[in-house]
Amino acid sequence: MSKSTTTVDHSSQDVLEPEARPVPEGRVARLQHGETWRSIFRHPHLDTPRGRALQSFSNVFLHIYPVKVPSRVLKLRYSWRLGYIASVLFAVLLVTGIYLMFFYTPSVTAAYGDMQQLRTGVGFGQLIRNVHRWSAHLMVLVVVLHLVRVFYAGAYKRPRQFNWVLGVSLLLITLGFSFTGYLLPWDQLSYWAVTVGTNLISYVPVLGKQLSDLLIGGEQIGQATLLRFYSLHVAVLPVALGLLLMVHIWRVRKDGFAVKRGEVGSFAEGSTDRLVVTSSGAEPATEDGQRVRLLGVVDRESVTAEERLTDDTVFTWPHMLVRHVVVGLGTVATVLALGVLFAAPLRGIANPNETPEPAKAPWYFVGLQELLSRFDPLVAGIFVPTALVLVLVFLPYIDRNSATEARNRKVAITIFSIVLAAVIVLTVIGALFRGPGWQFITPWDHNYLEL
């Protein structure tokens, strides 16, 4: 397509690509050119620059992607696809979670039985539960890794400060998901992990008691707590995460991907959406180094004023999409394999009169539990986590250094790495090296890690 499109054949259905319009041949092709098909899929697949652009922006779901992305975004090194993997896991959790809702009653008398029933009486019930559980664990891990990656890349700096804040909210919601979900099987594991977790809140100065009552709906974990956690888990949090995730991903696009771009050197601000105003009638070029109009179907004269640089960019469809499909399938395959190989735990039914030995919080909170066994709960349970979250949230506004190369941000990287190492060490000690009565044990003698 090197000629301009001044002579549009308006009688043709493929007004957009008159020259490239394939001649219908065979049944499928005829079907695809029929009235009905075209009422659903408005444009034919055309392997031309404009056809590829149309694939993206005539599709409501692909709208979340820009039509073109800087080619470096395709490199695995850019993001390790961690944010994307987290989104895929969230989708898996939604699907498996809806299955589980068909079999689960949020009642202290029924919940535990439902879990057993799922194992023995529902076809593939156990598999669905396993996949849901392992995806949830994996999602926490992947989201944390994503945060770490974004930090080390310096991708939270201007103009992405707010997207980092959104990201921290997403992390908190992810933890909220895990924590509320943990109670639902109503077994000994869930009951005591949540007891320990919710009692923490009562240490909050002044409002503590009220907040903890509000969360657990009474003095003690019971029916009210189960119903509250269930509502949060299946309604409030999914809506919150879904909305924030939309904004988060939208912002990734609007802020321009945090990759180094050739001519700009550092991260180009809003590079994918920067409109370049040219005087008039810019020369149409070829795919390498060409301009593509992305404003939809308008006639030539009206678009000349707004065109976009296409320097180092490639079409999202198919280059980005095919990578996402592969990584997405890989993620699903991984959690399926985990679900087939490992069963989600189910201990005895929750018993308020017997604390199991040891009573551990879920693994991502055992670091906190370890801290709690050493320091005053007000310090270890409230001040330290609150400070950590606040610093994380406001990090882009605290760290005003605009450099993104490691050698120019030694202080930030050092502090972050130390905190990260401390979190990992505490978590490993709490998870593997603690036994009954929180005594120090060695994991090769006995493993008390419970997932």
Next chain:
Amino acid sequence: MKFDRRRLLEKGWKIGGGLLAAAAGWTSWDLLQPLKPAGATGKLKLGSPSKFEPGTATFVNAGRLWVSNADGHLFAISQKCPHLGCRVPFCESSGRFECPCHGSVFDIGGEWISGPSPRGLDQHPLTLEDGELVADLGVHIKGPDHGAAEYLSPPLGPSCSEGG
């Protein structure tokens, strides 16, 4: 101050929206308050004091409490650890309360010995009515502060949590 339709609308929607948000907040807060606890709150009869031998702690499920006898002093001790609310069992071999969650240890009178608990185990008042022990479940007495060690004696034997 000039007062015209534009100003009225401009202020009006903000005030209206603010009121709506406040109302929604208040409603949610109120709606989500816990209902009155259905649990036991009244007085619980525990029978004759002679049932509880010195050096023992007996669990009474109806009140979720331990009745312990420290050298003739009787206590109605809450089973809930003041640290983070795990249930604290009595370890026969050491003669102490040992919390399985983070390892707080209390003597037979509920006083703090070691571990992260901010105080001793909470208690309910015990009275003698017509020769029968009665615990008042409606009243919670905060456990003794660190340092109170009236009933502390050396452990009778090995702790229950050592060595798993």
